[in-house]
Amino acid sequence: MEEEFGVIPMSDVSTQEFPSKHVARIGTAGGYTNPATGYTFQNTQRKLKKLVGNLEKTGSPEVKESWFEQRFLFYASVLLNVLEQKRHSAADIFASLYRKNPPARVFSFLDGDTNLWQELKLMNTVPKTKFLAAVGAVLVRKLKARFTYQPRP
Structure with a gap:
Protein backbone atom coordinates (compact mmCIF):
# COMPACT_ATOMS: atom_id res chain seq x y z
CA MET A 1 0.00 0.00 0.00
CA GLU A 2 1.25 3.49 -0.84
CA GLU A 3 0.47 6.75 0.87
CA GLU A 4 -0.60 9.55 -1.44
CA PHE A 5 1.49 12.71 -1.23
CA GLY A 6 0.88 16.01 -2.86
CA VAL A 7 0.88 19.70 -2.31
CA ILE A 8 -2.44 21.47 -2.64
CA PRO A 9 -2.00 25.09 -3.73
CA MET A 10 -3.94 27.00 -1.05
CA SER A 11 -3.74 30.37 -2.75
CA ASP A 12 -6.25 32.60 -4.46
CA VAL A 13 -3.69 34.25 -6.72
CA SER A 14 -5.10 34.50 -10.24
CA THR A 15 -3.79 32.22 -12.93
CA GLN A 16 -3.83 32.87 -16.64
CA GLU A 17 -6.26 30.27 -17.94
CA PHE A 18 -6.00 31.49 -21.55
CA PRO A 19 -2.41 32.69 -22.15
CA SER A 20 -3.11 33.08 -25.89
CA LYS A 21 -6.02 32.84 -28.31
CA HIS A 22 -5.67 29.11 -28.97
CA VAL A 23 -4.15 27.89 -25.70
CA ALA A 24 -6.17 26.91 -22.65
CA ARG A 25 -4.62 25.75 -19.41
CA ILE A 26 -6.78 23.26 -17.56
CA GLY A 27 -6.84 21.70 -14.10
CA THR A 28 -4.59 23.26 -11.49
CA ALA A 29 -2.57 25.12 -14.15
CA GLY A 30 -5.77 26.80 -15.35
CA GLY A 31 -6.86 27.81 -11.87
CA TYR A 32 -9.54 25.14 -11.54
CA THR A 33 -8.44 24.07 -8.06
CA ASN A 34 -10.56 25.45 -5.24
CA PRO A 35 -7.92 27.34 -3.27
CA ALA A 36 -9.49 26.58 0.11
CA THR A 37 -10.24 22.89 -0.35
CA GLY A 38 -7.92 21.57 -3.04
CA TYR A 39 -10.93 20.17 -4.91
CA THR A 40 -10.19 20.18 -8.64
CA PHE A 41 -11.89 17.26 -10.35
CA GLN A 42 -15.55 18.39 -10.40
CA ASN A 43 -14.65 21.96 -11.30
CA THR A 44 -12.43 20.73 -14.13
CA GLN A 45 -15.30 18.64 -15.53
CA ARG A 46 -17.69 21.62 -15.47
CA LYS A 47 -15.19 24.04 -16.98
CA LEU A 48 -14.09 21.62 -19.71
CA LYS A 49 -17.71 21.07 -20.75
CA LYS A 50 -18.14 24.84 -21.17
CA LEU A 51 -14.74 25.19 -22.87
CA VAL A 52 -15.46 22.46 -25.43
CA GLY A 53 -18.96 23.82 -26.05
CA ASN A 54 -17.58 27.29 -26.68
CA LEU A 55 -14.80 25.91 -28.88
CA GLU A 56 -17.37 24.08 -31.03
CA LYS A 57 -19.63 27.13 -31.17
CA THR A 58 -17.12 29.96 -31.68
CA GLY A 59 -13.77 28.37 -32.49
CA SER A 60 -12.32 29.85 -29.29
CA PRO A 61 -11.83 27.96 -26.03
CA GLU A 62 -12.17 31.09 -23.88
CA VAL A 63 -15.23 31.17 -21.65
CA LYS A 64 -16.20 34.26 -19.67
CA GLU A 65 -17.87 33.49 -16.36
CA SER A 66 -20.15 35.93 -14.57
CA TRP A 67 -19.30 37.11 -11.07
CA PHE A 68 -22.09 34.83 -9.83
CA GLU A 69 -20.49 31.80 -11.47
CA GLN A 70 -17.21 32.76 -9.78
Missing part, protein backbone atom coordinates in the same frame (compact mmCIF):
# COMPACT_ATOMS: atom_id res chain seq x y z
CA ARG A 71 -18.69 33.14 -6.28
CA PHE A 72 -17.05 29.96 -4.97
CA LEU A 73 -13.63 31.50 -5.61
CA PHE A 74 -14.74 34.47 -3.54
CA TYR A 75 -15.93 32.17 -0.75
CA ALA A 76 -12.55 30.41 -0.85
CA SER A 77 -10.72 33.75 -0.63
CA VAL A 78 -12.79 34.67 2.42
CA LEU A 79 -12.05 31.36 4.15
CA LEU A 80 -8.34 31.65 3.33
CA ASN A 81 -8.32 35.17 4.80
CA VAL A 82 -9.97 33.91 8.01
CA LEU A 83 -7.31 31.20 8.29
CA GLU A 84 -4.32 33.28 7.18
CA GLN A 85 -5.16 36.17 9.50
CA LYS A 86 -5.93 33.71 12.31
CA ARG A 87 -9.36 35.25 12.76
CA HIS A 88 -10.76 31.90 13.93
CA SER A 89 -9.59 28.32 14.37
CA ALA A 90 -9.93 26.10 11.28
CA ALA A 91 -10.83 23.15 13.50
CA ASP A 92 -13.71 25.12 15.06
CA ILE A 93 -14.95 26.34 11.67
CA PHE A 94 -15.07 22.88 10.13
CA ALA A 95 -16.45 21.25 13.28
CA SER A 96 -19.27 23.82 13.27
CA LEU A 97 -19.95 23.31 9.56
CA TYR A 98 -20.30 19.55 9.96
CA ARG A 99 -22.18 19.73 13.26
CA LYS A 100 -24.76 22.30 12.08
CA ASN A 101 -25.30 21.18 8.47
CA PRO A 102 -26.26 17.94 6.77
CA PRO A 103 -23.08 16.34 5.36
CA ALA A 104 -24.60 16.37 1.85
CA ARG A 105 -24.91 20.18 1.98
CA VAL A 106 -21.30 20.61 3.12
CA PHE A 107 -19.96 18.29 0.41
CA SER A 108 -22.13 19.92 -2.26
CA PHE A 109 -20.84 23.32 -1.18
CA LEU A 110 -17.23 22.14 -1.29
CA ASP A 111 -17.88 20.81 -4.81
CA GLY A 112 -19.49 24.10 -5.89
CA ASP A 113 -22.86 22.41 -6.44
CA THR A 114 -25.11 24.43 -4.11
CA ASN A 115 -27.59 27.19 -4.81
CA LEU A 116 -27.52 30.58 -3.12
CA TRP A 117 -30.13 29.61 -0.52
CA GLN A 118 -28.12 26.54 0.54
CA GLU A 119 -24.96 28.66 0.67
CA LEU A 120 -26.61 31.24 2.94
CA LYS A 121 -27.84 28.48 5.27
CA LEU A 122 -24.32 27.09 5.44
CA MET A 123 -22.75 30.53 5.98
CA ASN A 124 -25.13 31.08 8.87
CA THR A 125 -23.26 28.35 10.77
CA VAL A 126 -19.81 29.99 10.85
CA PRO A 127 -18.60 32.85 13.11
CA LYS A 128 -20.29 35.81 11.40
CA THR A 129 -18.14 38.68 12.69
CA LYS A 130 -14.90 36.90 11.79
CA PHE A 131 -16.12 36.07 8.30
CA LEU A 132 -17.58 39.55 7.72
CA ALA A 133 -14.20 41.06 8.62
CA ALA A 134 -12.62 38.70 6.08
CA VAL A 135 -15.23 39.62 3.43
CA GLY A 136 -14.28 43.29 3.89
CA ALA A 137 -10.55 42.56 3.67
CA VAL A 138 -10.96 40.41 0.55
CA LEU A 139 -13.16 43.00 -1.18
CA VAL A 140 -10.64 45.78 -0.46
CA ARG A 141 -7.74 43.62 -1.72
CA LYS A 142 -9.57 42.62 -4.91
CA LEU A 143 -10.72 46.18 -5.64
CA LYS A 144 -7.18 47.50 -5.13
CA ALA A 145 -5.83 44.83 -7.48
CA ARG A 146 -8.45 45.63 -10.10
CA PHE A 147 -7.78 49.37 -10.08
CA THR A 148 -4.01 49.30 -9.66
CA TYR A 149 -1.99 49.53 -12.86
CA GLN A 150 0.25 46.52 -13.27
CA PRO A 151 2.25 46.46 -16.51
CA ARG A 152 2.53 43.06 -18.16
CA PRO A 153 6.01 41.60 -18.61
Whole structure:
Protein backbone atom coordinates (compact mmCIF):
# COMPACT_ATOMS: atom_id res chain seq x y z
CA MET A 1 0.00 0.00 0.00
CA GLU A 2 1.25 3.49 -0.84
CA GLU A 3 0.47 6.75 0.87
CA GLU A 4 -0.60 9.55 -1.44
CA PHE A 5 1.49 12.71 -1.23
CA GLY A 6 0.88 16.01 -2.86
CA VAL A 7 0.88 19.70 -2.31
CA ILE A 8 -2.44 21.47 -2.64
CA PRO A 9 -2.00 25.09 -3.73
CA MET A 10 -3.94 27.00 -1.05
CA SER A 11 -3.74 30.37 -2.75
CA ASP A 12 -6.25 32.60 -4.46
CA VAL A 13 -3.69 34.25 -6.72
CA SER A 14 -5.10 34.50 -10.24
CA THR A 15 -3.79 32.22 -12.93
CA GLN A 16 -3.83 32.87 -16.64
CA GLU A 17 -6.26 30.27 -17.94
CA PHE A 18 -6.00 31.49 -21.55
CA PRO A 19 -2.41 32.69 -22.15
CA SER A 20 -3.11 33.08 -25.89
CA LYS A 21 -6.02 32.84 -28.31
CA HIS A 22 -5.67 29.11 -28.97
CA VAL A 23 -4.15 27.89 -25.70
CA ALA A 24 -6.17 26.91 -22.65
CA ARG A 25 -4.62 25.75 -19.41
CA ILE A 26 -6.78 23.26 -17.56
CA GLY A 27 -6.84 21.70 -14.10
CA THR A 28 -4.59 23.26 -11.49
CA ALA A 29 -2.57 25.12 -14.15
CA GLY A 30 -5.77 26.80 -15.35
CA GLY A 31 -6.86 27.81 -11.87
CA TYR A 32 -9.54 25.14 -11.54
CA THR A 33 -8.44 24.07 -8.06
CA ASN A 34 -10.56 25.45 -5.24
CA PRO A 35 -7.92 27.34 -3.27
CA ALA A 36 -9.49 26.58 0.11
CA THR A 37 -10.24 22.89 -0.35
CA GLY A 38 -7.92 21.57 -3.04
CA TYR A 39 -10.93 20.17 -4.91
CA THR A 40 -10.19 20.18 -8.64
CA PHE A 41 -11.89 17.26 -10.35
CA GLN A 42 -15.55 18.39 -10.40
CA ASN A 43 -14.65 21.96 -11.30
CA THR A 44 -12.43 20.73 -14.13
CA GLN A 45 -15.30 18.64 -15.53
CA ARG A 46 -17.69 21.62 -15.47
CA LYS A 47 -15.19 24.04 -16.98
CA LEU A 48 -14.09 21.62 -19.71
CA LYS A 49 -17.71 21.07 -20.75
CA LYS A 50 -18.14 24.84 -21.17
CA LEU A 51 -14.74 25.19 -22.87
CA VAL A 52 -15.46 22.46 -25.43
CA GLY A 53 -18.96 23.82 -26.05
CA ASN A 54 -17.58 27.29 -26.68
CA LEU A 55 -14.80 25.91 -28.88
CA GLU A 56 -17.37 24.08 -31.03
CA LYS A 57 -19.63 27.13 -31.17
CA THR A 58 -17.12 29.96 -31.68
CA GLY A 59 -13.77 28.37 -32.49
CA SER A 60 -12.32 29.85 -29.29
CA PRO A 61 -11.83 27.96 -26.03
CA GLU A 62 -12.17 31.09 -23.88
CA VAL A 63 -15.23 31.17 -21.65
CA LYS A 64 -16.20 34.26 -19.67
CA GLU A 65 -17.87 33.49 -16.36
CA SER A 66 -20.15 35.93 -14.57
CA TRP A 67 -19.30 37.11 -11.07
CA PHE A 68 -22.09 34.83 -9.83
CA GLU A 69 -20.49 31.80 -11.47
CA GLN A 70 -17.21 32.76 -9.78
CA ARG A 71 -18.69 33.14 -6.28
CA PHE A 72 -17.05 29.96 -4.97
CA LEU A 73 -13.63 31.50 -5.61
CA PHE A 74 -14.74 34.47 -3.54
CA TYR A 75 -15.93 32.17 -0.75
CA ALA A 76 -12.55 30.41 -0.85
CA SER A 77 -10.72 33.75 -0.63
CA VAL A 78 -12.79 34.67 2.42
CA LEU A 79 -12.05 31.36 4.15
CA LEU A 80 -8.34 31.65 3.33
CA ASN A 81 -8.32 35.17 4.80
CA VAL A 82 -9.97 33.91 8.01
CA LEU A 83 -7.31 31.20 8.29
CA GLU A 84 -4.32 33.28 7.18
CA GLN A 85 -5.16 36.17 9.50
CA LYS A 86 -5.93 33.71 12.31
CA ARG A 87 -9.36 35.25 12.76
CA HIS A 88 -10.76 31.90 13.93
CA SER A 89 -9.59 28.32 14.37
CA ALA A 90 -9.93 26.10 11.28
CA ALA A 91 -10.83 23.15 13.50
CA ASP A 92 -13.71 25.12 15.06
CA ILE A 93 -14.95 26.34 11.67
CA PHE A 94 -15.07 22.88 10.13
CA ALA A 95 -16.45 21.25 13.28
CA SER A 96 -19.27 23.82 13.27
CA LEU A 97 -19.95 23.31 9.56
CA TYR A 98 -20.30 19.55 9.96
CA ARG A 99 -22.18 19.73 13.26
CA LYS A 100 -24.76 22.30 12.08
CA ASN A 101 -25.30 21.18 8.47
CA PRO A 102 -26.26 17.94 6.77
CA PRO A 103 -23.08 16.34 5.36
CA ALA A 104 -24.60 16.37 1.85
CA ARG A 105 -24.91 20.18 1.98
CA VAL A 106 -21.30 20.61 3.12
CA PHE A 107 -19.96 18.29 0.41
CA SER A 108 -22.13 19.92 -2.26
CA PHE A 109 -20.84 23.32 -1.18
CA LEU A 110 -17.23 22.14 -1.29
CA ASP A 111 -17.88 20.81 -4.81
CA GLY A 112 -19.49 24.10 -5.89
CA ASP A 113 -22.86 22.41 -6.44
CA THR A 114 -25.11 24.43 -4.11
CA ASN A 115 -27.59 27.19 -4.81
CA LEU A 116 -27.52 30.58 -3.12
CA TRP A 117 -30.13 29.61 -0.52
CA GLN A 118 -28.12 26.54 0.54
CA GLU A 119 -24.96 28.66 0.67
CA LEU A 120 -26.61 31.24 2.94
CA LYS A 121 -27.84 28.48 5.27
CA LEU A 122 -24.32 27.09 5.44
CA MET A 123 -22.75 30.53 5.98
CA ASN A 124 -25.13 31.08 8.87
CA THR A 125 -23.26 28.35 10.77
CA VAL A 126 -19.81 29.99 10.85
CA PRO A 127 -18.60 32.85 13.11
CA LYS A 128 -20.29 35.81 11.40
CA THR A 129 -18.14 38.68 12.69
CA LYS A 130 -14.90 36.90 11.79
CA PHE A 131 -16.12 36.07 8.30
CA LEU A 132 -17.58 39.55 7.72
CA ALA A 133 -14.20 41.06 8.62
CA ALA A 134 -12.62 38.70 6.08
CA VAL A 135 -15.23 39.62 3.43
CA GLY A 136 -14.28 43.29 3.89
CA ALA A 137 -10.55 42.56 3.67
CA VAL A 138 -10.96 40.41 0.55
CA LEU A 139 -13.16 43.00 -1.18
CA VAL A 140 -10.64 45.78 -0.46
CA ARG A 141 -7.74 43.62 -1.72
CA LYS A 142 -9.57 42.62 -4.91
CA LEU A 143 -10.72 46.18 -5.64
CA LYS A 144 -7.18 47.50 -5.13
CA ALA A 145 -5.83 44.83 -7.48
CA ARG A 146 -8.45 45.63 -10.10
CA PHE A 147 -7.78 49.37 -10.08
CA THR A 148 -4.01 49.30 -9.66
CA TYR A 149 -1.99 49.53 -12.86
CA GLN A 150 0.25 46.52 -13.27
CA PRO A 151 2.25 46.46 -16.51
CA ARG A 152 2.53 43.06 -18.16
CA PRO A 153 6.01 41.60 -18.61
